[in-house]
Amino acid sequence: MTQDVDIDTELHEILKSVPDPEIPVLSIIDLGVVRSAKVLPNKEVKVEITPTYSGCPAMDVIGDDIKTELSKHGYIPEVKLILSPAWTTDWMTDEGKKALKDYGIAPPMDATSDKDALLGNKRVIPCPQCESKNTRLVSQFASTACKAMFKCEDCEETFDYFKCLI
Amino acid sequence: MTNENLIQYIYGIADNSLILGQRISELCGHGPTLETDIAMTNMALDLLGQTRSYFQYVAELSPKAITEDDVAFLRTEREYKNVLLVEQPNTDFAYIIVRQYFFDVFHFMFLKALENSKNINFQAIAKKSLKEVSYHKRFSGDWLKRLGDGTEESKQKAQKAVNDLWAYTDELFHMTENDKVVAEAGYGVDTTSFKDEYYAVITALLQEATLDVPETKYFQKGGKHGIHTEYMGYILSDMQYMQRTYPDMKW
Numbered sequence: 001m002t003q004d005v006d007i008d009t010e011l012h013e014i015l016k017s018v019p020d021p022e023i024p025v026l027s028i029i030d031l032g033v034v035r036s037a038k039v040l041p042n043k044e045v046k047v048e049i050t051p052t053y054s055g056c057p058a059m060d061v062i063g064d065d066i067k068t069e070l071s072k073h074g075y076i077p078e079v080k081l082i083l084s085p086a087w088t089t090d091w092m093t094d095e096g097k098k099a100l101k102d103y104g105i106a107p108p109m110d111a112t113s114d115k116d117a118l119l120g121n122k123r124v125i126p127c128p129q130c131e132s133k134n135t136r137l138v139s140q141f142a143s144t145a146c147k148a149m150f151k152c153e154d155c156e157e158t159f160d161y162f163k164c165l166i
Numbered sequence: 167m168t169n170e171n172l173i174q175y176i177y178g179i180a181d182n183s184l185i186l187g188q189r190i191s192e193l194c195g196h197g198p199t200l201e202t203d204i205a206m207t208n209m210a211l212d213l214l215g216q217t218r219s220y221f222q223y224v225a226e227l228s229p230k231a232i233t234e235d236d237v238a239f240l241r242t243e244r245e246y247k248n249v250l251l252v253e254q255p256n257t258d259f260a261y262i263i264v265r266q267y268f269f270d271v272f273h274f275m276f277l278k279a280l281e282n283s284k285n286i287n288f289q290a291i292a293k294k295s296l297k298e299v300s301y302h303k304r305f306s307g308d309w310l311k312r313l314g315d316g317t318e319e320s321k322q323k324a325q326k327a328v329n330d331l332w333a334y335t336d337e338l339f340h341m342t343e344n345d346k347v348v349a350e351a352g353y354g355v356d357t358t359s360f361k362d363e364y365y366a367v368i369t370a371l372l373q374e375a376t377l378d379v380p381e382t383k384y385f386q387k388g389g390k391h392g393i394h395t396e397y398m399g400y401i402l403s404d405m406q407y408m409q410r411t412y413p414d415m416k417w
Contacts, residue, residue, distance in 0.1 A: 051215070051294075053211070053212060053215060053298060054212055054215030054216045054218070054219060054291075054294055054295060054298060055211035055212050055213070055214050055215020055216070055218070056211075056215065057211070083219060083290040083291060083293075083294050084286070084289070084290035084293065084294075085293075086290070086293045086294040086297065087294075118304075119304075138201065139201035139204065139205060140205060140301065140304065140305055141201075141204050141205035141208040141209070141301075141305070142204065143204070144208070145208045145211055145212060145298075149201070163301075165297050166297075
């Protein structure tokens, strides 16, 4: 569900080709961080992006990558960082969630299951390798601020879970 | 209310995140286990990210042509308005967790109130930060329970940290003249409105952690007026070294 995004059709494919620098299988469109992209007269383009987490170090890189990619297509881009409305994992597309899972990162679940899993109350997060739900929380924080670390007790793989943020 | 009132008010909020963020980033590569190391540095990143949002707004409000970096790195000690709690040293893991928990509970309640500010920038930053701080609070609260209700040694260390850091909790609710001006204008927060709730929450958690709740009525304050403890100078010399040695350096 990517509500309220306003992206001009001619820019959509170009922006979709820009990957998240930390999770390269995920396009910035599928991540839901691009909130609007408008073509103005004289090939000028204005793009608004919003951070996943306040301190996400990827935002500067994403801004630069957007500018590079749009410039290649002859546009004169301007990228603005907006904070409101705040990003939520609900904005991640289904395609994005599938890409995460194929990459070995469990995609965000609904808020109730997420809370159960992160408080260690219930085993509900399916292992992205073997689908078993017999998984336990190792750490509420993992390789990046947006993920937690879990371990599958069946296939014994540790894996990242993309935390639900609503 | 002037822009200068607003700028001073932002220092009172954002310097807490900046200095605590700096403090816990000292743990990068030094956490007691890999998981706690990563958790603490992720929290530092959240706090520093929030600080950037506030300081970008200060740069906009300022009559001078300044950047967020100037605000973060080029002020003198007296110009930092963080509370004394956040500058206290990383004495041991118990201190780190207790300091974090005492601050996180306040931070969460503060941001909840700031969400209702008349200022749209404050609203946006508060909404964004709340999502992050709810994770911080859960992390530090879980650890405090684990330490308090853990081994004899962890309990004794947690109790010492609680006893020592308790004296810095009251300052969280100290309203400066400037805080009052900004709160009355509907932009800021009256922190005294949730003081009782704050002490009820941390008392309940300390009891759950089988720790004693200090009864002392002696509290330290000064940071909100720029009068800091001896630890502050060391934090700043570490934090400001690069900017002062190589002015206008770019990363």
